[in-house]
Amino acid sequence: MHPFSIKRRQTIALGAALAVSTSTNLSHAQSSFDRAKLIEAARKEGKLVFYSTIPEEQNNEILKRFQKKYPFIDTSSFRATSGRLAARLDAEIAAGKVYGDVLQMGAFGRFIGYAKAGNFERFDTPEMAAYEPSMKDQGLWTVFRVSPILIAYSSERVADKDAPTSWADLTNPKFKGRVNLLDATSGGQQAHWYQVRQYLGPNYWKQVSSNGAVALSGANRAMDAVLTGEYDVAGHTYGYVVNSYLKKNAPIKQVIPKDGVPIMISPISILKGGPNPNAARLFVDWILSREGQIEIVDVMNDYSPRADAPSPKGLPPYKDLKILTPNSWESLANSEQEFGQEWTSLFVKKQ
Numbered sequence: 001m002h003p004f005s006i007k008r009r010q011t012i013a014l015g016a017a018l019a020v021s022t023s024t025n026l027s028h029a030q031s032s033f034d035r036a037k038l039i040e041a042a043r044k045e046g047k048l049v050f051y052s053t054i055p056e057e058q059n060n061e062i063l064k065r066f067q068k069k070y071p072f073i074d075t076s077s078f079r080a081t082s083g084r085l086a087a088r089l090d091a092e093i094a095a096g097k098v099y100g101d102v103l104q105m106g107a108f109g110r111f112i113g114y115a116k117a118g119n120f121e122r123f124d125t126p127e128m129a130a131y132e133p134s135m136k137d138q139g140l141w142t143v144f145r146v147s148p149i150l151i152a153y154s155s156e157r158v159a160d161k162d163a164p165t166s167w168a169d170l171t172n173p174k175f176k177g178r179v180n181l182l183d184a185t186s187g188g189q190q191a192h193w194y195q196v197r198q199y200l201g202p203n204y205w206k207q208v209s210s211n212g213a214v215a216l217s218g219a220n221r222a223m224d225a226v227l228t229g230e231y232d233v234a235g236h237t238y239g240y241v242v243n244s245y246l247k248k249n250a251p252i253k254q255v256i257p258k259d260g261v262p263i264m265i266s267p268i269s270i271l272k273g274g275p276n277p278n279a280a281r282l283f284v285d286w287i288l289s290r291e292g293q294i295e296i297v298d299v300m301n302d303y304s305p306r307a308d309a310p311s312p313k314g315l316p317p318y319k320d321l322k323i324l325t326p327n328s329w330e331s332l333a334n335s336e337q338e339f340g341q342e343w344t345s346l347f348v349k350k351q
Helices: 026-032 035-045 058-067 082-095 110-118 126-130 187-200 204-210 219-227 237-246 278-290 289-298 331-332 338-345
Strands: 047-051 073-077 102-104 141-154 179-182 215-216 233-238 252-255 263-271
Touching: 026 082, 035 278, 047 082, 047 252, 047 278, 047 331, 058 073, 058 278, 058 289, 073 082, 073 233, 082 110, 082 233, 102 278, 110 187, 110 263, 110 331, 126 278, 141 187, 141 237, 141 278, 141 289, 179 187, 179 219, 187 204, 187 233, 187 263, 187 331, 187 338, 204 338, 215 219, 219 233, 219 237, 237 252, 263 278, 278 289
Parallel strands: 047 073, 047 102, 179 215, 179 233
Antiparallel strands: 102 263, 141 233, 141 252, 141 263
């Protein structure tokens, strides 16, 4: 069984749980899909605008590799945390003028809100057949990467024998005031908050707060703060973030928490009313293909939902991880307001 064949008792198929239609006929989609015509239509547009919460370096590399495949598409992007990206997109939708073509967002609840509001354009590609029902709403959106949420620490200031090995260790007094997390605009931090407290109890984050942890804006800011000595431990990071720093020989180490690994899923969709709909379709077709997923795993160092894609470098096979799967994706998606209120009350935000 492929590692993303999640048991019913562990999760709910995303599309069904969120009452979004999945009635598109797959065989019809495959027979009616004409990639050659799509390429020519995208060539006439010649541009693609990607709205993304992916860190800048990885974001730009993904677009670079897409452009290598389709050099006639001039790519650009607007990237920010989920909260800031949503603020921009909300303003554009309200004004009736959307400037982005494709949306990727780490805040699952907000993303599904756009789907429910009819802000996505339907598009079927045969590549979607490689994704399980729990990873898509056929023709509307698809999860194109799964990020394990991990811990990182300074190898210069923290000896391996003293390093945290679990989420529980973030409450240890020896790390008092030395741990950072992400602020409430991060969709990944919401997933982290939800999944860990589900397993470690409702008082866990209060204990972390009492130990002096603070919130920073973005995963790269959190890692940079560890490198500069501002903090010793990044209490929320991803395999792809750690990998990008290790490539630069940064003195940090990655921890796969022994008490379980939360996950962040990243769906992608085409924005309704975007200026380059065919380029958007071509980009989604590419990113969901095996070729595109191999590139995503290489660039992002994240897991692919496709069974025929490789595992990320430096990370164990997905089946070997103790995954803290949400008891309900629907509940996680609906927890945004509760998360924001609790998180901002618990953790001081630093610039």
